Amino acid sequence: MATNPVNLxxxxxxxxxxxxxxxxxxxxxPDAKIAADQQANATQISAVGxxxxxxxxxxxxxxxxxxxxxxxxxxxxVGDSTVLSAAADTTxxxxxxxxxxxxxxxxxxxxxxxxxxxxxxVGTGNITISIGDKSMSVDIADGxxxxxxxxxxxxxxxxxxxxxxxxxxxNDGAHLVLTSSVTGKDNAFxxxxxxxxxxxxxxxxxxxxxxxxxxxxxxxxxxxKLQASSPTNVVTKAIDGVTLTLSKAPASSSVTIANDxxxxxxxxxxxxxxxxxxxxxxxxxxxYDATNQQVGALIGDATVNSIKSQVSTLIGSQFTGNATGxxxxxxxxxxxxxxxxxxxxxxxxSKALADNPKETQNLLSGDNGIAxxxxxxxxxxxxxxxxxxxxxxxxxxKKSDLADQETDLDKQMQDYTDRLTKQYTxxxxxxxxxxxxxxxxxxxxxxxxxxx
Numbered sequence: 001m002a003t004n005p006v007n008l009x010x011x012x013x014x015x016x017x018x019x020x021x022x023x024x025x026x027x028x029x030p031d032a033k034i035a036a037d038q039q040a041n042a043t044q045i046s047a048v049g050x051x052x053x054x055x056x057x058x059x060x061x062x063x064x065x066x067x068x069x070x071x072x073x074x075x076x077x078v079g080d081s082t083v084l085s086a087a088a089d090t091t092x093x094x095x096x097x098x099x100x101x102x103x104x105x106x107x108x109x110x111x112x113x114x115x116x117x118x119x120x121x122v123g124t125g126n127i128t129i130s131i132g133d134k135s136m137s138v139d140i141a142d143g144x145x146x147x148x149x150x151x152x153x154x155x156x157x158x159x160x161x162x163x164x165x166x167x168x169x170x171n172d173g174a175h176l177v178l179t180s181s182v183t184g185k186d187n188a189f190x191x192x193x194x195x196x197x198x199x200x201x202x203x204x205x206x207x208x209x210x211x212x213x214x215x216x217x218x219x220x221x222x223x224x225k226l227q228a229s230s231p232t233n234v235v236t237k238a239i240d241g242v243t244l245t246l247s248k249a250p251a252s253s254s255v256t257i258a259n260d261x262x263x264x265x266x267x268x269x270x271x272x273x274x275x276x277x278x279x280x281x282x283x284x285x286x287x288y289d290a291t292n293q294q295v296g297a298l299i300g301d302a303t304v305n306s307i308k309s310q311v312s313t314l315i316g317s318q319f320t321g322n323a324t325g326x327x328x329x330x331x332x333x334x335x336x337x338x339x340x341x342x343x344x345x346x347x348x349x350s351k352a353l354a355d356n357p358k359e360t361q362n363l364l365s366g367d368n369g370i371a372x373x374x375x376x377x378x379x380x381x382x383x384x385x386x387x388x389x390x391x392x393x394x395x396x397x398k399k400s401d402l403a404d405q406e407t408d409l410d411k412q413m414q415d416y417t418d419r420l421t422k423q424y425t426x427x428x429x430x431x432x433x434x435x436x437x438x439x440x441x442x443x444x445x446x447x448x449x450x451x452x
Contacts, residue, residue, distance in 0.1 A: 013428040019420045027413050034409065038402050045395045047285050047297035051304060052381075052388045054278040058311075059378040061274035064267040065371035071361045073263035076242070079254035085245045086255045092241030094259055099244065100252040101221045105183040105233045108216035110191070110205045114173030118148045122176075123199015129154070131180065131189045134161035140200060147174055150203075154178075163189050176203065180216060184231025188216035219246050261353045264360070269344055271371075272334060275315065276341040282308045283340070303391065307381060314374055315342070321368050325359025326352050329370065332360065 064070040072090040083101060115122065124145050128137045136159035140150060147167055154165040162181045167174050180187050188207040193200035207216065218229045228238050235244040242257065285298040286305070298304045316336060319327045326332055333348030352360050364371055381388045 013424060013431060015421065015424045015428055018424055019417060022420055023413055023417050026416060027409065030409055034402060034406050038399070038406075041395060041398050041402060043297045045392070045399065048388065048391055048395065050281055051285060051298065051307075052392065054274075054281045055307070055311075055378050055388070056382055058271075058274040058278050059375055059382075061270040062267070062371045062374060064263065065271065065364050065369075066375040068361070068365040070263045070267040071259070071357075071365060073260045074257050075260040077256045077258075080251065081253075083246075083248045083251040083253040084255070085247070086257075087243045087245075088257050089241045089243075092239070092257050095257050097239060097255045097257075098224050098252065099221055099255055101219070101246050101249040103217060103220040104246055104249045105219035105231060106214055106217050107180040107183045108188045108207065108212050109177065109179045109214035110210075111168070111213045112176040113202050114170070114175055115147050116173055118151075118167045118169070118174045119146045120174065121145050121199070122147055122150055122203070123193075123197050123201070125196020125198070125200045126194050127154070127200060127203065128192045128194075129161060129163050129178070129189055130192075131161040131163070131187055134159075136160050140196065145199075147176055151176060161189070162187065177213075178205075182231075183216070183218075183233065185216050185218050186231060188212075219249075221246065221249075259357070261350065264353060264364075265346055265349055268332065268334060268349060268364075269346075272342045272344045275311075278311070279308075279340050303387060307388075310377060311374070312340070314370065314377065317370070319363045319368075319370065321362055321366055322356075322359045325356030326363050328363075332363070 059066075069090060074088045074090070074092050074094065076086045076088045076092075078084060078086055084099060122140070122145055124140050124142050126137060126139050127150070128135055130136075136154075136157045138153050138157055140153065144153075151165040151167055154160065154163065164179050164181055166177045166179070168177045169175070178189070178191065180189055189205075190207060191203055191205040193204055205212070218231050219233050219235065220227075220229050221235075222228060223238060228235075230238070230246075233246040235246065238244060239255075242255070244255070282304070285296045286301065287294070287296040288299055289295075315329060315334075317328065329335075331348075332352050333345030334342055335345070337343055363369055366372075380386055383389065
């Protein structure tokens with residue numbers, strides 16, 4: 001921040017210019033040093049931040065290998081998609097199942113007798129609709145007892161146990177249609193009317209004795225000849241980790257659960273891409289370009305060099321946890337190139353997964369596997385107590401200290417400005433006074449000379 005000396009003006013001395021030049025000359029060197037230190041510190045903050053970001057990106061890229069989910073990812077296929085669909089989660093185990101569906105789950109639906117139209121009066125009294133231990137009871141009064149009034153009263157009841165009412169008009173007239181909102185035999189509903197003029201009795205329905213338009217029933221099916229049932233057509237508990245959605249009966253279909261090796265290939269590809277980005281950043285930050293006289297911000301940095309060396313060493317290390325099968329990433333098709341980057345041979349990886357799936361998993365995701373070990377290393381460097389985090393904190397503290405130095409220099413220069421302004425203003429006043437005395441004496445000498 002530049003200081004602002006007071007310009008008092010003078011006929012003999014330019015106080016403002018003198019003070020401004022003296023102050024500018026005095027602060028030139030410390031200003032330049034602070035600016036240079038700030039620029040160097042900002043470059044370090046950016047470089048260390050960029051390097052740390054690349055490490056955390058690498059850590060994120062290997063997450064599916066670190067936690068092993070790349071090896072628990074499965075894919076499902078069905079023999080006949082018109083019969084059912086299937087979805088598997090990470091707990092599902094590879095297998096083949098034969099499913100025979102004999103009956104789909106349905107929701108109960110009843111139809112009243114025919115009425116002239118939706119505004120026709122049905123009757124008065126009470127209607128009770130129950131599903132299991134849940135029920136609703138509504139009173140139907142004269143003047144509000146049309147088919148559409150009853151529909152609206154049922155649908156709006158706060159105690160509705162799960163039944164919707166609608167009016168369907170056919171060639172014979174309007175019918176009140178009641179439908180359970182949930183499938184399954186335990187969700188069959190019962191309608192009982194009482195009191196009033198008796199006109200509501202035509203709505204009575206008992207699933208135990210009456211025939212519904214659609215009966216409430218569970219889905220019935222077999223899994224490899226084992227009998228099973230479900231109140232809904234979405235079956236979540238029949239096979240561990242597998243959700244079946246039944247859509248056709250009677251019919252049958254196979255369900256195949258298989259390991260999805262593409263997940264491992266994707267995870268290793270992410271590792272290779274992220275590692276190559278990390279290496280590219282490292283090389284940029286530590287380079288020396290003699291031709292263009294460019295020096296990387298972290299050239300010769302022991303911490304950065306050590307971290308890069310440890311990461312590369314681990315990536316290229318031999319694994320001792322497998323008696324047979326792959327013992328290094330190169331055995332899985334991940335090989336170092338001349339420029340220090342990695343390249344993935346997916347054909348070699350596919351063969352390793354086919355020939356030695358457990359050993360491949362152990363190498364990549366086992367307790368002492370490459371991914372978990374790399375994850376721990378990166379965490380040790382980037383956690384709140386890690387060396388890179390501490391480095392970043394120190395650089396940020398230095399940034400704050402330099403800002404304080406700049407503020408202190410501004411204050412010193414303002415004090416210096418005030419002191420110089422006071423001194424040169426006093427000198428200006430003295431010079432003005434001396435100029436006045438000199439003028440007076442000159443006048444006196446001139447007068448004496450004129451009187452001779």
